[in-house]
Amino acid sequence: MTNVPELFASNVFNQKVMQELLPKETFKALKRTLDEGIPLELEIANQVAHAMKEWAISKGATHYTHWFQPLTGITAEKHDSFISPAQDGGVIMEFSGKELVKGEPDASSFPSGGKRSTFEARGYTVWDPTAYAFVKDHSLCIPTAFCSYTGEALDKKTPLLRSMETLNEQALRILKLFGSKARHVTTTMGPEQEYFLIDEKLWNQRKDLRMTGRTLFGAKPSKGQEMDDQYFAAIKPRIVKYMEELNEELWKLGILSKTEHNEVAPAQHEMAPVFTTSNLAADQNQLTMEIMKKVARRHGMVCLLHEKPFAGVNGSGKHNNWSIATDEGENLFAPGKTPQENAQFLLFLTAVLKAVDENQDLLRICVASAGNDHRLGANEAPPAIVSIYLGDELEAVLKSIKDGTPYDSKSKSKMSIGVDVLPPIPKDSTDRNRTSPFAFTGNRFEFRSVGSALSISGPNTTLNSILAYALKEYADELEKAVDFEKELQNLIKREITAHWRIVFDGNGYDEAWITEAEKRGLLNLKTLPDAMEQYLKPKNVRLYTEMGIYTEPEMESHYDIKLEKYCGILNIEVETMLEMIYKDILPASFSYMRAVGETAANVKNLLPDAKCRAECDILKKLDGLTDELAKKAEELSSTHIRIKKRSGIMEIAQGYAREVIPAMAEARAVADEIEPLLGENYKPFPSYEDLLFKI
Known part of the structure; x- marks a missing residue:
């Protein structure tokens, strides 16, 4: 039986451990750095480093690494041992404050959008003391920010920290107007992580899964998720053992793994943690994804984090609470x-409406990826069109304010703002809308568009930034107010009216919504290239630069990196698809056709009057389909070659989105028609039935 309280955070150098191991004055100095942002003196850093090293060695660590989050979207590590040579020929274990605070990895080999050349390789990792160090795989891991020699952020942590600070600053301005004594405002996050588990032996037989993380081919199985018998069903024994070990590994690292269950699709599952601050939540989610994959391999399985590994069933998201x-x-x-409390709540709610409405493009951009483009808009994933779902009760409250009409709740109380009597707004009175990209769920917003493989740092940086920008405009206006309560009422009513178009409580999958959204002037950015065309518009550059989140050169690099990654992924997918057609699907088809032909010939030999209609029908179908598949493969190859010759990265990306992906879909459709016709022993690779149900 696992002693969870004793196990929890046992591999984390948290405040409890610091308080036990550090001298009292050292701990106080470090606490001031954590709470107030006061720079850490080198002498204090040396004492912290020594205690950290001794603690890590007691946990079996021999090395240390600055653990950071480059723009690849995953984490990076460069390991150095604690050993230093001693005069007697032996070694001693050393770790200094300088080594703790700053590292110097090569910066040219990470994505930088052309901002770092090979001859400009210097980059720095800088300790983030607000995120706890931890021991993993015999190394002390120190969470750090990553920047270039010239000062540009080359990671996802730095902008997130900037956004948290700027939101804190603007939110405090608003709270001060309401007489609040709050000294700090923190953003919190609870990312629900969806994933698939499949058998490792089957995964090894699928080149597409190994190379791209998703299936490029696969006929619909006779059973999918239509029976609704997977969701919350009893967890299979093999999966239970996996989840037990996963929880233990996460708990050791102080990750509050709370909820686990089967998801809607076969072989799909979900893990949800308890809320924590956004910075820590982002670090922990990166760790969670890494550990999910490692633990799966120990159980003879592979964890798939791609947003749409299988066509026709639910994709995987990361609901960003x-x-x-x-x-x-x-x-x-x-x-x-x-x-007063409700007036304050309504002002923050109104600021969210404004932020989301005015920055639909930025919210779509921050969740855009080649994988997520396949997921959005079907199988319980929200559409690409951004809107806000408030629930019947809260939407009625805002509508009454907008229209200047009395609000009748179940208790028949009338609601107004400011000096008038304002009854409590019911909590958790909203239903759930699984088609909404951005839904209010009682005391938080659930950003459902985030993809399962995505780092949550980017989406939360965007959310924090756009809200901070809206609050700044409100604070600038209300701080000059002569009659605060009256001008507050006017502002809330004006802003709800101005941004009412973003509120939608209907079915996001309905074709009528696409037409309605267009009438409202909402954006429908279906692909990553469509979204990225909006990124460097003046209003977006102004928002991020004025709020101190990104510099313009940093934004330009993000533009290039996103598009380059998109094109790189599509290039790999096309090459893999063509290889599977020519090396697997067509040869398997020919082998089966030969076997069927030989069978028919043998039957005719023995029974000259035999019609062999079944054999002839199969041969005729396969002959036509293999010819069609070869033709589609040739068309895909020539389209791909032509698109790659385009000059600009945006032109290439648009070519992939508008021409290559449809050509891939056409080739797949033919291949998926061939698959059910082949005999079981002639399958070129494991089928959807094998992958989804043999676990």
Whole structure:
């Protein structure tokens, strides 16, 4: 039996461990750095480094690494041992404050959008003391930011920290107007992580899964998710053992793994942690994805984090539950019990409406990826069109404010703002809308568009930034108010009216919504290239630069990196698809056709009057389909070659989206028609039935 309280965070150098191991004054100095952002003196850093090293060695560590999050979307590590030579020919174990605070990895080999050349290789990793160090795989891992020699952020952590700070600054301005004594506002996150588990032996037989993370071919199995018998069903024994080990590994690292269950699709599952601060949540989610994959291999399985590994069943998302709270424990997205608290809640809610409406493009951009483009808009994933779902009750409240009409709740109380009597807004009175990209769920917003493989740092940087920008405009206006309560009421009514188009509580999959959204002036950015065309528009550059989140050169590099990655992924997928057609599918088809032909010939030999209609029908179908597949493969190859010759990265990306992906779909459709016609022993690779149900 696992002793969870004793196990939890046993491999984390957290405040409890620091307090035990550090001298009292050293701990106080470090605490001031954590709480107030005061720079850490080298002498203090040396003492922290020594204690950290001794603790890590006691946990079996021999090396240390600055653990950072480059723009690849995954984590990076460069390991150095603690050993230093001693005069007697032996070694001693050393680790200095300088080594703790700063590292110097090569920066040219990471994505930089052309901002770092090979001859400009210097980059720095800088310790983030707000995120705890931990021991993993016999190494002390020190969470760090990553920047270039010239100061540009080359990672996902730095902008997230900037966005948290700027949101803190603007939110405090608003709270001060309401008489709040809060000293700090923190964004919190709870990312629900969806994933698939399949048998490793079957995975090894699928080149597409090995090379791209998703199936490029696969006929629909006779049973999928239509019986709704997978969701929350009893977990299979093999999966239970996996989840047990996964929980233990996560708990050791202080990750609050709370919920686990079967998801809707066969072989799909979900893990959800308890909320924590956005910075820590982002670090922990990166660790979670890494550990999910490692633990799966120990159980003879592979964890798939691709957003759409299988066509025709649910894809995998990472529902980004986002909220903001004060250091006094007040959730700013939770309705209050007094008129003043509800007026404050409504102002923050209105700011979210404004932020989302004015920055639909940025929200779509921050979740855009080659994988997520396949997921959005079907099988319980939200559409590419951004809208907000508030629930019947809260939507009715805002509508009454917008229209200037009384609001009748179930208790028949009338609601207004400011000095008038404002009854409590019911909590958790909203239904759930699984087709909504951005839904209010009682005391937080659930950003459902985030893909399962994506780092949550980018989406949360965007959410924090756009809300901070809206709050800044409100604070600039209300700080000049002569009659605060009156001008507050006017502002809330004006802003709800101005941004009402973003509110939608209907079916996001309905074709009528696409037409309605267009009438409302909402964006429908279906692909990553479509979204990235919006990124460097003046209003986006102004928002990010004025709020101190990104510099313009950093944004330009993100533009290039996103498009280059998109094109790189599609290039791999096309090459893999063609290889599978020519090396697997067509040869398997020919082998089966030969066997069927030989069977027919043998039957005719023995029974000259035999018609052999079944054999002839199969041969005729396969002959036509193999000819069609070869033709589609040739068309795909020539289209791909032509698109790759285009000059600009955006032109190439648009070519992939508009011409190559449709050509891939056409080739797949023919291949998937061939698969059910082949005999079981002639299958070129494991089928969907094998992958989804043999676990």
